[in-house]
Amino acid sequence: KLPDPDLSKIQESLANVKHKVLVLSGKGGVGKSTVTSHLAYALSEDVDCHVGVLDIDICGPSIPQIMGLQDEQVHSSGSGWSPIYVDDNLCVMSPGFLLASPKDAVIWRGPKKNGLIKQFLRDVDWGSLDYLVVDTPPGTSDEHLSIVKFLSEAGTSGAVIVTTPQEIALLDVRKEINFCKKVNIPIIGIIENMSMFVCPKCKKTSIIFPPVENGVSGVAQSMEIPFLGSIPLDPLIGKCCDNGNSYLQLHPDAAGTVAYKNISQKI
Numbered sequence: 001k002l003p004d005p006d007l008s009k010i011q012e013s014l015a016n017v018k019h020k021v022l023v024l025s026g027k028g029g030v031g032k033s034t035v036t037s038h039l040a041y042a043l044s045e046d047v048d049c050h051v052g053v054l055d056i057d058i059c060g061p062s063i064p065q066i067m068g069l070q071d072e073q074v075h076s077s078g079s080g081w082s083p084i085y086v087d088d089n090l091c092v093m094s095p096g097f098l099l100a101s102p103k104d105a106v107i108w109r110g111p112k113k114n115g116l117i118k119q120f121l122r123d124v125d126w127g128s129l130d131y132l133v134v135d136t137p138p139g140t141s142d143e144h145l146s147i148v149k150f151l152s153e154a155g156t157s158g159a160v161i162v163t164t165p166q167e168i169a170l171l172d173v174r175k176e177i178n179f180c181k182k183v184n185i186p187i188i189g190i191i192e193n194m195s196m197f198v199c200p201k202c203k204k205t206s207i208i209f210p211p212v213e214n215g216v217s218g219v220a221q222s223m224e225i226p227f228l229g230s231i232p233l234d235p236l237i238g239k240c241c242d243n244g245n246s247y248l249q250l251h252p253d254a255a256g257t258v259a260y261k262n263i264s265q266k267i
C-alpha cells in the first residue's frame, strides 16, 4: 500500500504535539464545548503548558462564542494558517473563524468536512503543544471518523466522554464507548457535567436530573472506564460561556473551578 502523502504531512505537522485528546459526547447540549474550553483553560494555567483547542463541530461551532473569539478571522502566514491566541500558551482554531458572520450556516456533506478537518491538522501552524484538545460534534459522525483516521498517523492520546447524569444521556455514553473500542482510541475517562446544583443563596445542594442507578461513576466502574470527576450545574458557568469568559479566571474559588482543575490533572 502506497503511503498517503496527506497523512504523512499531518504526521509531520503534529510531530511536536504531545497529547491529542478528543472530547466526545453522545448527545448535544450536555456541555461538551464548555468542558473542552474549560479543560483547555485549566491546563493552560501552567504557563509552561502549551495548549491548542481544535473545534471540528463544523455545522455548529460554538468554541468561538464560548471563548470570546466570535469576531476573529483566520490569517495565513508563511507557515500555514495561524490559530487565534487567547493567551501566550493557549490557541484556538475553529470553522467559525472561516465564516463571514457567526449567523452563517455551514451545510456540508462528509467529503467536504473531511477536507476541512484534514486542513486543520495539516495546514495550521500549531507549533509545539503539550495538549491539543479537540471538540467534536455530538454522537459519532463523519467528523469523528475523519479525525480518528487522520490522528491515527500522528497518534491519538485518547478520548474523554462528557455526559449529564440522566439515563438518556448515559445510554449514549455506552455508544461512545463502543465507538472508541471499535476505532481503537483509548478512553481517558468520563466526566459528569451538571452533576448537582448548589444554590448560590442558601448553598443547599439539589439534584436536578432524576437520579440514575449507581450514578455516572457507577456506570463508568461497571464498564471499567476511569471516572474523572463531576462538574456542578452552576449558572455562572453558563453566564461565563455566553459572555466568552473563562469561569476559572472569574470564579477561582468556585466548586466548578476546583473540579475542572482536578480533572485536568487526570488527562
Ligand code: ADP
Pocket: 025, 027, 028, 029, 030, 031, 032, 033, 034, 035, 062, 193, 194, 231, 232, 233, 234, 235, 236, 237, 238, 239, 241, 242
Ligand atoms: P454541547 O457542546 O454538549 O452541545 P455546550 O457546551 O454548548 O454543550 O453547553 C450547553 C449549554 O449548557 C450552554 O449554554 C452552556 O453554557 C451550559 N452549560 C454547560 N455546562 C454547564 C454547567 N456545568 N453549569 C451550567 N451551565 C452549563
